[in-house]
Amino acid sequence: MIRVLIVDDHEVVRHGLRFVLDQEDGVEVVGDCASGERALAVIPVLRPDVVLLDMVMPGLDGLAVLRRLNDAPEAGRPAVIVLTSFLDDDRVVRAVRLGALSYLPKTTAVDRVVEAVRAAAVGGSVLEPGVAALLVERVRRGDPRRPLDLLTPREREVLAELARGRSNSEISRALRMGRETVKTHVSSILAKLGLSDRTQAAIFGLQQGLVPLDEALDG
Amino acid sequence: MIRVLIVDDHEVVRHGLRFVLDQEDGVEVVGDCASGERALAVIPVLRPDVVLLDMVMPGLDGLAVLRRLNDAPEAGRPAVIVLTSFLDDDRVVRAVRLGALSYLPKTTAVDRVVEAVRAAAVGGSVLEPGVAALLVERVRRGDPRRPLDLLTPREREVLAELARGRSNSEISRALRMGRETVKTHVSSILAKLGLSDRTQAAIFGLQQGLVPLDEALDG
DNA sequence: AAACCCCTCCCTCCACAGAGGGAGGGACAA
DNA sequence: TTGTCCCTCCCTCTGTGGAGGGAGGGGTTT
Numbered sequence: 283m284i285r286v287l288i289v290d291d292h293e294v295v296r297h298g299l300r301f302v303l304d305q306e307d308g309v310e311v312v313g314d315c316a317s318g319e320r321a322l323a324v325i326p327v328l329r330p331d332v333v334l335l336d337m338v339m340p341g342l343d344g345l346a347v348l349r350r351l352n353d354a355p356e357a358g359r360p361a362v363i364v365l366t367s368f369l370d371d372d373r374v375v376r377a378v379r380l381g382a383l384s385y386l387p388k389t390t391a392v393d394r395v396v397e398a399v400r401a402a403a404v405g406g407s408v409l410e411p412g413v414a415a416l417l418v419e420r421v422r423r424g425d426p427r428r429p430l431d432l433l434t435p436r437e438r439e440v441l442a443e444l445a446r447g448r449s450n451s452e453i454s455r456a457l458r459m460g461r462e463t464v465k466t467h468v469s470s471i472l473a474k475l476g477l478s479d480r481t482q483a484a485i486f487g488l489q490q491g492l493v494p495l496d497e498a499l500d501g
Numbered sequence: 502m503i504r505v506l507i508v509d510d511h512e513v514v515r516h517g518l519r520f521v522l523d524q525e526d527g528v529e530v531v532g533d534c535a536s537g538e539r540a541l542a543v544i545p546v547l548r549p550d551v552v553l554l555d556m557v558m559p560g561l562d563g564l565a566v567l568r569r570l571n572d573a574p575e576a577g578r579p580a581v582i583v584l585t586s587f588l589d590d591d592r593v594v595r596a597v598r599l600g601a602l603s604y605l606p607k608t609t610a611v612d613r614v615v616e617a618v619r620a621a622a623v624g625g626s627v628l629e630p631g632v633a634a635l636l637v638e639r640v641r642r643g644d645p646r647r648p649l650d651l652l653t654p655r656e657r658e659v660l661a662e663l664a665r666g667r668s669n670s671e672i673s674r675a676l677r678m679g680r681e682t683v684k685t686h687v688s689s690i691l692a693k694l695g696l697s698d699r700t701q702a703a704i705f706g707l708q709q710g711l712v713p714l715d716e717a718l719d720g
Numbered sequence: 721a722a723a724c725c726c727c728t729c730c731c732t733c734c735a736c737a738g739a740g741g742g743a744g745g746g747a748c749a750a
Numbered sequence: 751t752t753g754t755c756c757c758t759c760c761c762t763c764t765g766t767g768g769a770g771g772g773a774g775g776g777g778t779t780t
Contacts, residue, residue: 698766
């Protein structure tokens with residue numbers, strides 16, 4: 283029996299998946315929950331073999347849950363299949379890097395989902411064409427990690443300022459624009475890069491070499 | 502003749518300073534420019550004795566220019582007077598440490614500026630009361646170079662988590678303590694290191710090698 | 721023309737962050 | 751013992767940060 287946990291903030295999705303999976307032989311949905319927090323709470327109890335994890339959720343999102351699971355790398359760590367409404371370019375890579383086995387758009391046919399669950403239970407992956415294309419494209423460009431070109435020039439400037447440790451007001455002065463505009467740019471940077479706050483953006487900017495580490499903080 | 506270069510991204514400021522300084526005997530403004538990049542380009546050519554340097558500029562800012570000047574410590578290195586709109590606590594100390602002779606708020610009376618220029622030409626300093634107070638306070642506290650050993654073991658642990666880009670809640674889980682306790686630690690870290698927010702703390706932690714740069718953000 | 725992207729700025733709403741202050745318990749040293 | 755420092759957690763209060771909208775102008779492509 284493959285024990286499955288469903289994590290999604292949409293009730294319809296939870297019920298739909300449960301319905302589909304419960305009809306499958308050898309598959310048992312042991313629970314479902316609507317938030318990342320709940321998921322982390324119930325996983326140690328329910329001990330699922332496979333977690334179907336929605337990427338976009340209020341509170342702890344899919345990436346955060348994945349990260350958290352990696353933090354406590356116990357033996358019984360479940361396999362994770364990521365579900366998402368969007369083919370969000372960057373999150374695919376991040377999720378994969380964080381150990382997600384499959385990454386399925388919610389438009390995926392149900393039997394592909396089942397397929398992915400069975401594969402995940404034995405450590406295998408199922409990739410939808412769209413996702414595969416994204417990953418292949420990354421590899422083809424010889425670039426597992428430089429989503430910097432997702433950003434517009436102005437956004438890159440803002441990111442560089444973030445990497446220097448500057449606040450929105452400081453950035454607005456440095457780059458000669460309104461504080462509100464800075465916030466707009468910061469928000470799109472976070473969205474495009476799949477990060478959750480400015481600190482992560484700063485670190486990312488440093489990793490990309492946008493600012494030499496020893497020049498950040500005006501140090 | 503004291504050869505002066507003016508570096509400020511505000512045209513009004515450049516013109517104003519030039520006007521004032523050109524009226525002075527023995528002082529000659531040999532040029533002005535609007536960016537740090539330009540400044541670094543023209544300094545070897547114009548060979549100014551004194552550079553009036555704005556702190557806040559797009560691109561290379563004042564501190565970056567200072568650092569760059571120190572990198573190439575030629576004999577003809579000009580004396581630098583830092584100008585700024587804000588009495589930014591931390592930048593004062595950094596600028597001084599990087600070799601700025603005087604640090605003047607832009608509210609400074611013009612004859613004080615002239616005074617500072619004449620002083621700088623012979624290696625002297627002019628300090629406004631506000632700036633002086635800041636520096637004295639630093640020295641009084643023993644002006645530590647913000648070393649990690651100011652921090653307690655627990656604070657260093659928290660700082661390492663900050664450098665990974667984690668939120669307070671995530672840290673509280675990772676280190677098994679209350680969210681409030683994390684906030685307490687973060688606050689004392691910022692206070693002890695003279696930083697203004699968690700992003701700067703994260704950068705500092707990375708600079709100190711508390712976490713390898715490529716391991717931050719979960720790799 | 722229409723569609724699209726980028727940059728700019730505006731708004732509301734809510735959560736987190738950080739300051740400031742209090743407080744208890746444990747370890748250790750004078 | 752008293753004092754000091756560390757760790758823990760509590761509280762209130764204010765500012766920033768970030769989400770999620772909308773909107774106008776400029777640029778390019780189709």
